[in-house]
Amino acid sequence: MYNPKMSVLCLSRCFRLVVALLVVASLMSGVTVSYAAYRAPEVPNINIMPIDRAKFLVGQKFDFAIEVKSDTPASAIEVLVNGKKAETFFGKQAVVKFDNMSTYRINEVAFPQTSKVTVAVTVKTEKGTEKRTVNYEVPADKIKKPAKNVILFVGDGMSLQARQMARILSKGITEGKYNDLLEMEKMSNLALITTSGNDSLVTDSANSASAYATGHKSTVNAMGVYADSTKDPFDDPKVENIIELVKRTRGMSAGIVSTANITDATPAAMLAHTRKRSEQNFIAQEMLNPLHRPDVILGGGSRHFLPKSVPGSKRSDERNIIEEFKELGYPIATNKTQLKQAGTPDKLLGLFQLDNMDVYVDREVTKNPAVLGKFTDQPTLMDMTKTAINVLSKNQKGFFLMVEGASIDKQLHAMDWQRATYDTIEMDKAVGIAKEFAKKNGDTLIIVVADHAHGASITGTYHEKDGKTGREAVRIYADAGWPTFADADGDGFPDNPNPDVTLAVQFANHPDYYENEKFLDVPTSPAIMADGKAIANTKRAPQGGDLKVGNIPASDPSEVHSADDVPLTAEGPGADYFKGIMDNTEVFHGIVRALGLDGRNEKK
Amino acid sequence: MNKLTSRVIIAMMLIWVPLNWLGQDGTIRNESSLFCTPAQAAPAWLPWFGEEAAPLEFSELYSGASALGLEFSPKLESLKGKKVRISGFMAPPLKPTLNFFVLTKVPMAICPFCSTDADWPDDIVLIKLSEAVTALPFDRPITVTGQLELGYQMDEETGFVSLVRIVADNIEEAN
Numbered sequence A: 001m002y003n004p005k006m007s008v009l010c011l012s013r014c015f016r017l018v019v020a021l022l023v024v025a026s027l028m029s030g031v032t033v034s035y036a037a038y039r040a041p042e043v044p045n046i047n048i049m050p051i052d053r054a055k056f057l058v059g060q061k062f063d064f065a066i067e068v069k070s071d072t073p074a075s076a077i078e079v080l081v082n083g084k085k086a087e088t089f090f091g092k093q094a095v096v097k098f099d100n101m102s103t104y105r106i107n108e109v110a111f112p113q114t115s116k117v118t119v120a121v122t123v124k125t126e127k128g129t130e131k132r133t134v135n136y137e138v139p140a141d142k143i144k145k146p147a148k149n150v151i152l153f154v155g156d157g158m159s160l161q162a163r164q165m166a167r168i169l170s171k172g173i174t175e176g177k178y179n180d181l182l183e184m185e186k187m188s189n190l191a192l193i194t195t196s197g198n199d200s201l202v203t204d205s206a207n208s209a210s211a212y213a214t215g216h217k218s219t220v221n222a223m224g225v226y227a228d229s230t231k232d233p234f235d236d237p238k239v240e241n242i243i244e245l246v247k248r249t250r251g252m253s254a255g256i257v258s259t260a261n262i263t264d265a266t267p268a269a270m271l272a273h274t275r276k277r278s279e280q281n282f283i284a285q286e287m288l289n290p291l292h293r294p295d296v297i298l299g300g301g302s303r304h305f306l307p308k309s310v311p312g313s314k315r316s317d318e319r320n321i322i323e324e325f326k327e328l329g330y331p332i333a334t335n336k337t338q339l340k341q342a343g344t345p346d347k348l349l350g351l352f353q354l355d356n357m358d359v360y361v362d363r364e365v366t367k368n369p370a371v372l373g374k375f376t377d378q379p380t381l382m383d384m385t386k387t388a389i390n391v392l393s394k395n396q397k398g399f400f401l402m403v404e405g406a407s408i409d410k411q412l413h414a415m416d417w418q419r420a421t422y423d424t425i426e427m428d429k430a431v432g433i434a435k436e437f438a439k440k441n442g443d444t445l446i447i448v449v450a451d452h453a454h455g456a457s458i459t460g461t462y463h464e465k466d467g468k469t470g471r472e473a474v475r476i477y478a479d480a481g482w483p484t485f486a487d488a489d490g491d492g493f494p495d496n497p498n499p500d501v502t503l504a505v506q507f508a509n510h511p512d513y514y515e516n517e518k519f520l521d522v523p524t525s526p527a528i529m530a531d532g533k534a535i536a537n538t539k540r541a542p543q544g545g546d547l548k549v550g551n552i553p554a555s556d557p558s559e560v561h562s563a564d565d566v567p568l569t570a571e572g573p574g575a576d577y578f579k580g581i582m583d584n585t586e587v588f589h590g591i592v593r594a595l596g597l598d599g600r601n602e603k604k
Numbered sequence B: 001m002n003k004l005t006s007r008v009i010i011a012m013m014l015i016w017v018p019l020n021w022l023g024q025d026g027t028i029r030n031e032s033s034l035f036c037t038p039a040q041a042a043p044a045w046l047p048w049f050g051e052e053a054a055p056l057e058f059s060e061l062y063s064g065a066s067a068l069g070l071e072f073s074p075k076l077e078s079l080k081g082k083k084v085r086i087s088g089f090m091a092p093p094l095k096p097t098l099n100f101f102v103l104t105k106v107p108m109a110i111c112p113f114c115s116t117d118a119d120w121p122d123d124i125v126l127i128k129l130s131e132a133v134t135a136l137p138f139d140r141p142i143t144v145t146g147q148l149e150l151g152y153q154m155d156e157e158t159g160f161v162s163l164v165r166i167v168a169d170n171i172e173e174a175n
């Protein structure tokens, strides 16, 4: 008798049998998932810059450079680009020098077509010839409906865990469900970003911001360049960055906003080219260069803009960069009141601290005079973001804005997760302002990303209510329960940074330091340098604390960056580009694709 | 300061400490005394006891500060060229061979990647010595006595910029 049920069962049994047989067969025949073999890294004698597997926006300008290390000076360097002599391909003469470090360089070139590119270099020396080939990509990826504006938020050092601390403190959690998500978490797209530079597994902020700004990897402490072997911090081969591109090809406006010195690595990398991020006086004056002059500059660090004769200046010359901006028609704001009064001019320079701006807790919560001194009227990152958007959005051609929450990193270095978290929340509220602007017009891509991670992780909670202290008061698993942060006034910031049950945040790497899990009234370094060695700072835990023996070299007095991948969230036209695991240089390619930029265009 | 220079500093310290210790026996009072650099011919631990050294606090250096610069306080201006006494922490020297160091309000850590040599707070005092700095405790407060100098000055060797300086004739552990 016909029984349909039986038949389906039978079919499924047959299917399972077939699958089982296939699996057995594949195992027996050695068919498995194959992995590409790879070799341990080695430094080639022929260093080609840009590096192998570099990716370019079509028409993006760069300096092409080769360095050849040899025992005896090279006698010839032959370079073929897609089979053509490089000088013919680029239509420019190369400058070649023969030495034990021979160099070959053609400045300011670009790939005129989207394509795959092969560069073959042959070097002749007394000992014979040596060859090296690298491959480039100039992708053709085109977006249907481009974005008019891009706002890039960089939470410096804002790891996944840093975001989560902000979520716990800002939104709270009830019976295991978060009461809400952060603004930066309520976005359509999520990707994981790898952060290494071309020289090292672990990046710094210059190097990683440079990847976002240029689409090219750089080196620790460098921005907008491939680091060559010379000492000069200004001669390294350059790559065109995002501010230069939006200005040159489309006449868009550009802005940089940061709570750090505005000449600090992340904002600086949006526009500058140098091997050495500490050249902050140079970076300040580079902001005047029309090639990459931001229309809006808001942040701290006026000391690099003041002539050396003004007390508080760190310049070594008498240039008054603030005055030079004034002459270019920039209104100047030096405190929150003046920023409010500035309204919406066409361009704006706001510098609100001689050094880094103070962090949110000190500025807005405790308002501790011992910390703030005379700087009692600093704007928030929200104020600065809102003003920047208002000013930049006057340009009908669109704008690129970078906003940095800088002290998330600076406070995690100091192992002060409470101060870091308030600053993460501050940046999240700035993201909320940008989202509101984007909602009105629907033509703005917003990206929120970190530049690298820190080794901070949430172990559970911490309290001393039962008399336990130190490690015994770290509550784990079921004992953790919930921290008792509260936000009664609903401003998004917990009312008290030091509730009776706080988070137990522990660090994967640290110098010798004292830990008591409590909020510090005044920012205090975990360790200090003494005789070239980092030693625990006794000021760190005035109420007493456990000494944690350091697990990184004693030459470093702070917690250091970790190599962990970092989350990126995005929303708006072009956000679809961001998914899965991506290299940090892809952030740039996502931006230029969203804007539909073409490096071959020149603005009219 | 990068890793290499830190290592160099450690290495230099190892060489310098015993050398200076031996070379300075006349100026070391006892085990707990930090060090003395005799700027004058007279024994370093004697002269300032008899003289008035005006006490100065870090919070008294500037009366005005904004993004457009700092203003020396009237008290600081009035003490220019006079003998002052101030307590603070010795920041690690930029190089072990320098005959100056930076006195700060709180113990300092210089982060090699988020900070640079230029990244010092504004309220610092540069302490000039007649000899290079030797091994000193950086984690305990010290009191410096000496003549107050004011105004922009850049150290030729390091490019270090200072506004407030004290030419030290005595340094000791603060109470």
Ligand SMILES: [Zn+2]
Binding pocket: A157, A205, A409, A410, A413, A561, B113, B114
């Ligand atoms: Zn950092």
